[in-house]
Amino acid sequence: MFESGQALYDNEQTHGEPALDSDKRILVVDDDEDILVAAKLLLKRHFGDVVLCNRPDAIPRRLADHEFDAILLDMNFSPGDSSGEQGFVWLKQILEQDPDAVVVMITAHGGVDVAVEAMKHGATDFITKPWQNEKVIATLSAATQLHRSRSEATRLQRSNEALAQASATTSDPLLGDSPAMARVHSMIRRAAPTDASVLVLGENGTGKELVARALHRHSHRSSQVFMSVDLGAVSESLFESELFGHRKGAFTGADKDRVGRLVAANGGTLFLDEIGNIPLHLQAKLLTVLEQRQVTPLGSNQPVNIDVRVVAATNVPREQLLDETVFRQDLLFRLNTVEIEVPPLRQRSEDIPDIARHYVGFYARKYRKPDKSFTADALCSIQAYHWPGNVRALRHAIERAVILSEGEMIDSGDLQLPANHDPVHLAATPHAQPSAEVVEDLHLERMEQRLVETALRRHGFNISKAAKDLGLTRAALYRRMEKYGL
Structure with missing residues (x-):
């Protein structure tokens, strides 16, 4: 019977109509050769590839060799056995090997209860023997659509995980172990595990976004997305569309639905940079969204629930934020449950050498340059610059110095700092003394130390110029700098 069935199959393969789902692959597992041949004769007219398997122990190999859109699995593989236990065993193994597998059980009329039990264990559906062709095709078509949906969902989940991981990482670490930065790291460590809103204050370039990313990275939301929005670059007219989203036709040019950043960041962290730039009337709308934890896209009447942690940042001084004509105080209270102020670099000059060495290594690798170090003159210059x-x-x-430097070491000239830059004020360094004390304190060594410091800062720590001003050789100046810990 199997041979005659195979001959019929060969004839159908030559003259039959093309498969409707030509990209779909079906696996049929049954120990009855007649069932296998009948299944292939039926299914080949509707699906692109039909793979037959008459021994269940060959299933793992079949799954390793191919991806199947649906699997037809018999419940019993031993003569006289109707318990369905073997079907349960192989169903379990299939789902362990491929959690997204879509399995349709084959059972006799009397085994319907067993097949229903199999669905509780992960089977998608079942068909009974003898089957109705239309029922088989309809069941398998639905099964292949389910597999496509599962595969797409898995792909999207993995893509989202990869995007979330990429968004939460950065090549720029938050460098510095000065007392000022130690306070910042301490605040991050304590605030990160919570869902409290955080307001990060600091001048441009201090690393406010790095603080926000560190908060996200050490939170329970770290596996979710970190969404950054530069509000300074968002025009007032696009603010609501950017943050809240819109529906097709909501305004001229809205030719399709758009997901707002608040919804896109759902489950993760939303970083609102330069929040001090938002006009007052838009601050009110943002406040409403944060209080209600719902956002309504433009052109829609249906609010969408959101679960985001908000970290905001601004370079606006705290004193201006407290001005109600500049910033709504109720929004400020909502945003600054925890407030972290990132100090400017001039207030933590002791961190500058480590930061500089980090970026020398980074850019040396980026531009395939040999690793470089700094001359003492260069280190003095970058520490003195404000x-x-x-x-x-x-x-x-x-970066510029790594590109332009031709020697093994980076000198002050490679840095191209302004020749007339303002030096760091003496009061900002531990060796500084008030001007009144300079007049009153005539101790020779302390006076010499102050003169050396003054000369260095006057010339931006240019050793040659400072030594000339003091009437010393470069070597003599280096000895005094070492003596006084400069």
């Missing part, structure tokens, strides 16, 4: 652009400006200066 860095109005903070870490961002330092990073750019180091």
Whole structure:
């Protein structure tokens, strides 16, 4: 019977109509050769590939060799056995090997209860023997659609996980172990595990976004997305569309639905950078969304629930934020449950050498340059400079120096710092003394130390110029700098 069935199959394969779902592959597992041949004769007209398997122990190999859109699995593989236990065993193994597998059980009329039990264990559906062709095709068509949906959902989940991981990581670490930065790290460590809103204050280039990413990375939301929005770059007219989303036709040019950033960040962290730039009337709308934890896209009447942790940042000084004509105080209270202030680089000059060395290594690798170090003159120059652009400006200066430096070491000339830059004020360093004390304290060594410091800062820690001003050789100046810990 099997041979005659196979001959019929060969004839159908030659003259039959093309398969409707030509990209779908079906696996049929049954120990009855007649069932296998009948299944292939029927299914080949509707699906692209039909693979037969008459021994269940061959299933793992079949699954390893191919991906199947649906699997037809018999419940019993031993003569006289009607318990369905073997079907349960192989169903379990299939789902362990491929959790997205869609399995349709084959059972006799009397085994319907057993097949229903199999569905409780992960089977998608069942068909009974003898089957009705239309029922088989309809069941398998639905099964292949389910497999497509499962595969797409799995792909999207993995893609989202990869995007979430990529969004939460950055090549720029939050560097510095000065007392000022130790306070920042302490605040991050304590605030990160909570869902409290955090307001990060600091000048441009201090690393406010790095603080936000560190908060996300150490939170229970770290596996979810980190969504950053630069409100300084969002025009007032697009603010609601950008944050809340819109429906097709909501306004001129809205030719399709758009998901807002608040919904896109659902489950994760939303970083609102430069929040001080939002006009007052839009601050009110943002406040309503944060209080209600719901967002209504433009052109829709249906609110969408959101679950996001908000971290906001601004370079607006705290004193201005407290001005009600500039910033709504109720929104400020909502945003600054925890407040972290990132110090400017000039207030933590002791961190500058480590930051500079980090970026020298980073850019040396990026531009395939040999690893470089700094001359003492260069280190003195970068520590003396006031860095109005903070870490961002330092990073750019180091990048330029790595590119332009021709020697094994980076000298002050490679940094191209302004020759007439304002030095760091003496009061900002531990060796500084008030001017009144300079007049009153005539101790020779302390006076010498102050003169050396003054000369260095006057010339931006340019050793050659400072030594000339003091009437010393470079070597003599280096000895005094070492003596006084400069």
